[in-house]
Amino acid sequence: MSTANPPQPLPVTATAPTVDERLQAIEKRLKELKPEGKDGWDKFEKLSTLMWSVVTLLVSIFVTGRIENALKERELHLENVKDMQALMQQLDKADSGTAMSCALALGAHGRYAVAPMIQVLQAGVVDHREAAVAGLRAAAAIDAAQFHGSDCPCSFEAIAGHATSARTEPV
Numbered sequence: 236m237s238t239a240n241p242p243q244p245l246p247v248t249a250t251a252p253t254v255d256e257r258l259q260a261i262e263k264r265l266k267e268l269k270p271e272g273k274d275g276w277d278k279f280e281k282l283s284t285l286m287w288s289v290v291t292l293l294v295s296i297f298v299t300g301r302i303e304n305a306l307k308e309r310e311l312h313l314e315n316v317k318d319m320q321a322l323m324q325q326l327d328k329a330d331s332g333t334a335m336s337c338a339l340a341l342g343a344h345g346r347y348a349v350a351p352m353i354q355v356l357q358a359g360v361v362d363h364r365e366a367a368v369a370g371l372r373a374a375a376a377i378d379a380a381q382f383h384g385s386d387c388p389c390s391f392e393a394i395a396g397h398a399t400s401a402r403t404e405p406v
Contacts, residue, residue: 315344323351331362338366342373349374
């Protein structure tokens with residue numbers, strides 16, 4: 236058998252860093268990698284969640300308000316239609332005095348009363364013609380006040396002219 240020489244340790248030229256030295260080197264490199272302060276994007280990221288919450292809240296309040304207003308407007312319109320229907324039924328059966336009050340009450344509904352008043356004029360009941368003209372004038376006055384004279388869809392002149400021509404036609 237031959238005797239083998241045991242392995243010889245390598246010569247040490249430099250000393251290996253100790254654990255403390257290695258830890259300090261790692262910490263130093265880690266500090267170099269960290270940003271010193273927050274940049275604009277970091278701030279924006281935190282504020283964006285808050286901003287979206289506020290925007291969503293404002294939009295929902297606006298939309299809810301618009302929907303509620305539209306519903307209230309439709310309810311009011313329905314009430315007006317029911318009121319006008321009852322007034323038209325009363326006007327059909329009324330004498331000249333009651334016809335005037337019914338026509339003026341209808342005229343208070345503004346432009347929505349124009350078609351029923353023209354219908355009364357075309358019906359040819361002599362006692363109701365003067366009341367229908369007064370109702371048309373009231374409707375024109377209501378709309379003129381509502382639109383403050385600008386872009387009024389049914390001006391007093393147009394309604395009065397139509398009512399006069401309808402009154403002078405033979406029955």
